[in-house]
Amino acid sequence: MHQRIKEGSTIDRLKAVCVGDHIEAINDQSIVGCRHYEVAKMLKEQSRGTPFTLRLVEPKRAFDMIGQRTRAPKSSEGKLASGKETLRLRSKGAATVQEAPNEFEERATKKVDDLLESYMGIRDPELATTIVEAGKDKKNPDDFAEALDSVLGDFAFPDVFLFDVWGAIGDVKNGRV
Template sequence: MHGMGCSRRGARHDSGSRWKKPEQGPMQNREDMSPQAPDMKATAQEETDNVVPSAPPLPDSAPGPTPSPRPKLVFHTQLAHGSPTGRIHGFTNVKELYAKIAEVFNISASEILFCTLNSHKVDMQKLLGGQIGLEDFIFAHVRGETKEVEVTKTEDALGLTITDNGAGYAFIKRIKEGSTIDRLKTVCVGDHIEAINDQSIVGCRHYEVAKMLKEQPRGIPFTLRLVGPKKAFDMIGQRTRAPKSSEGKMVSGKETLRLRSKGAATVQDVPSEFEERAIKKVDDLLESYMGIRDVELATTIVEAGKDKKNPDDFAEALDSVLGDFAFPDVFLFDVWGAIGDVKNGRV
């Protein structure tokens, strides 16, 4: 893995073409011109009954009906370890969502580690990503026990897959069976990685944390400070593990609220069968190449590539929305191939 943390700019090594971010023109503001009201002053006097006062001029065009606004989207929410039900609305990204939940339950937004949909359990199949079904019930998992674990690498990979909550917390999404981490029974799926060797990583993206863990040398112990989600009584003692299939699949509604890290949230149709399969393939490649799982990121990649005609156009489109990731060329071509395989029915 190379080129981490740097934006991709300049020439492509394999094609010689230069990548430029497409320039966006300024939005054109439309001014609604109200018709001038007719002069309502009466004439000084009318001399005869035969004079008919002229009618006021009609406006050039009658104003159209005002479009009815989309109904306010209201979602129900609870704290995963148990609470009354609250109602939230008016958020456009994950940070605002956490702030709304925190306001309802009178807690700090920094207490929220992640959210699941329609389940209070630490179930990574139900993890809230970039889309929420319009009828989904949101469960917020808050900070629980803090623990420190000493880890010694015996092989290159620890057996962890990392994701993040979109608000600065990276956490464990998958533990590979039989791996170094799997043998440390105090480490669980859903644990937030707060520090590595006393170095705080709060605010780091998941791919940065995965890179730090990969760079830890073999045979030399290091310390992970972890924060587990608070558990209800009936969940104590469970060590939840993420299944290997159907991760991130939408389970409700014909429309979803798509949350975006930049820009306003939008209501759109549930991903098509092609998009769902392509998103799953891209998410698998993210884990293989970068040690992360991120359905929102995979969805953005598929949206950037589904209508493109060649790899260069795809890479340019991807850089315009995800330039900070600086994906390796080999990853981009494998993703392009995976999207093509799904599109052409080969997968």
């Protein structure tokens, strides 16, 4: 996790944990490859007053967790890229090239990321992108909530958050930014 640590939070009071540290395991359970919200959920589920352990990796060593680079297969079609792709690295599996988000997706993702921070105290552009992708073609809040539930049901977002996200996506869609 490479997130901002909120001032005055429990983690902020632990001087052994610094911004930039990567959590490798919680109670000896590896979280390498887990999404930010999955890690946040695991931490939230720890019983109050019960000790738990975090195994941390210093930032300079975090890249050791990424597998060796492999050469991409050469395209036989000679197709040129648009220049708007983004390279997505994963801890398990090959790296993939994805189309870069369009202007709508970028703006909507930024708004959703802001809402994630105000409601949950986290910034997670990847989670925000997943939320925008689930909701961008939905016609009403119920369809949106259903789509989000099928992709991120374990997270159990509060209804008020869902309505604010639905509104933010709608605002961007209708040019009211």
